[in-house]
Amino acid sequence: MAETELVCANRECRIAQGGRCIEGHDDLAKCLYYGNEPEEGDQNEADDDQEVIAPFNGVYLPDAHPLDSRRADRVLASLPSRMIGVIGVHDSGKTSVIAGLFDLFQMGPVANIIFAGSSTLHGLEIICHDARAASERDEPHSERTKRGEVRFYHFDVLRDGLLQSLLIADRSGEEYEEVADLAANATTMFELRRADVITVLVDGRRLASSRDRADVMGAIPLIIQGMAENGAFSRKPNLAIVLTKDDAVQASTRKDQVQRDFLAIIDGIRDAFASHFGEIGSFVTSASPKDANVVRGAGLAEMLEFWMKPGAEAQGIRQHSYSGRVFDSLMIEEAKRG
Structure with missing residues (x-):
């Protein structure tokens, strides 16, 4: 007697390979998908999901919203x-x-x-x-x-x-x-x-x-x-x-x-x-x-x-600290900022 082919409409089910029903049914007669052939549309949709997206060859522009x-x-x-x-x-x-x-x-x-x-x-x-x-x-x-x-x-x-x-x-x-x-x-x-x-x-x-x-x-x-x-x-x-x-x-x-x-x-x-x-x-x-x-x-x-008027240049106070080292007595030469 020929062995009955296990068929399931759910393409993710692996019962045909010796697995269990993906819906969790021990009695396969209660499964809505068992014994039915997969629909052609399902295959096409699966193919669409796996469609390779062509690489973007344009130029990405930064957004022009307010800056952080x-x-x-x-x-x-x-x-x-x-x-x-x-x-x-x-x-x-x-x-x-x-x-x-x-x-x-x-x-x-x-x-x-x-x-x-x-x-x-x-x-x-x-x-x-x-x-x-x-x-x-x-x-x-x-x-x-x-x-x-x-x-x-x-x-x-x-x-x-x-x-x-x-x-x-x-x-x-x-x-x-x-x-x-x-x-x-x-x-x-x-x-x-x-x-x-x-x-x-x-x-x-x-x-x-x-x-x-x-x-x-x-x-x-x-x-x-x-x-x-x-x-x-x-x-x-x-x-x-x-x-x-x-x-x-x-x-x-x-x-x-x-x-x-x-x-x-x-x-x-x-x-x-x-x-x-x-x-x-x-x-x-x-x-x-x-x-x-x-x-x-x-x-x-x-x-x-x-x-647009220039403001006053921020003024800092130079503080000197003396620890007794020779370096502390060296003078700082002032230079104009470029």
């Missing part, structure tokens, strides 16, 4: 660079300032500064999109910056024949607010220690609100104090104090009071923290106005020009 600290370091090392730290509480207009500046560059030179490239173009386009007509929004909108590690937007710019890089730090406003509660939070903020310019944003819309005015007036000095106490400004960067959302201020019945309050904030910062900074300048901007009749990007050209 490591990649920002590379930019700083490749060209003469300016690091801009932007400090602002939640919804003070930080993202709008960055996006508004990028949109101005697409129209031509800004304050005789020419856009010369960026490694974060996709990131810049993303934050600009919701403020453009193409987004089909009823009014301009900016996504809030997520909490976490700082990211940097990158511009290469040409001014007076000199090519430079501009790195603008983007960190969640809540993290800056926390510095007012715990000054030690400032110690990890790399963008502030390395900054050539610190830009403090004063929310014009909230300053025009009788409910929010006191919070705006009080929060900014506390944030700067927390950073100063932890040596965040050891390089003595220049300081730009920027009133944002001036379109909302001008539409308010309290616009005269806002102007007085803004001047009071500037004077208070000068009196309390002038020793921590180089030059201090103030600016009024409408980076992304809600009113279509207001010029988008007003005031940003003057702010950019201030950003």
Whole structure:
């Protein structure tokens, strides 16, 4: 009597080679696959899974999203660079300032500064999109910056024949607010220690609100104090104090009071923290106005020009230690840096 051929529709089953049913059945009559021939389609699918993918012979391009600290370091090392730290509480207009500046560059030179490239173009386009007509929004909108590690937007710019890089730090406003509660939070903020310019944003819309005015007036000095106490400004960067959302201020019945309050904030910062900074300048901007009749990007050209000003050279204190050895009495010859 001829031996019965063991057939299973499941190609992975090895019962025909003396193994056990892959479905775990001792009674093979209960297995749905046993005794059936494999379908032709199964073989074709198996062949597709094993299809060899042709090697990629193109060029892999780096992403163009905002940079982390490591990649920002590379930019700083490749060209003469300016690091801009932007400090602002939640919804003070930080993202709008960055996006508004990028949109101005697409129209031509800004304050005789020419856009010369960026490694974060996709990131810049993303934050600009919701403020453009193409987004089909009823009014301009900016996504809030997520909490976490700082990211940097990158511009290469040409001014007076000199090519430079501009790195603008983007960190969640809540993290800056926390510095007012715990000054030690400032110690990890790399963008502030390395900054050539610190830009403090004063929310014009909230300053025009009788409910929010006191919070705006009080929060900014506390944030700067927390950073100063932890040596965040050891390089003595220049300081730009920027009133944002001036379109909302001008539409308010309290616009005269806002102007007085803004001047009071500037004077208070000068009196309390002038020793921590180089030059201090103030600016009024409408980076992304809600009113279509207001010029988008007003005031940003003057702010950019201030950003490009050279700051005070960081000064160190040379300390001498004498242990009685001959080497300790040798003089150090000063040399100019190239």
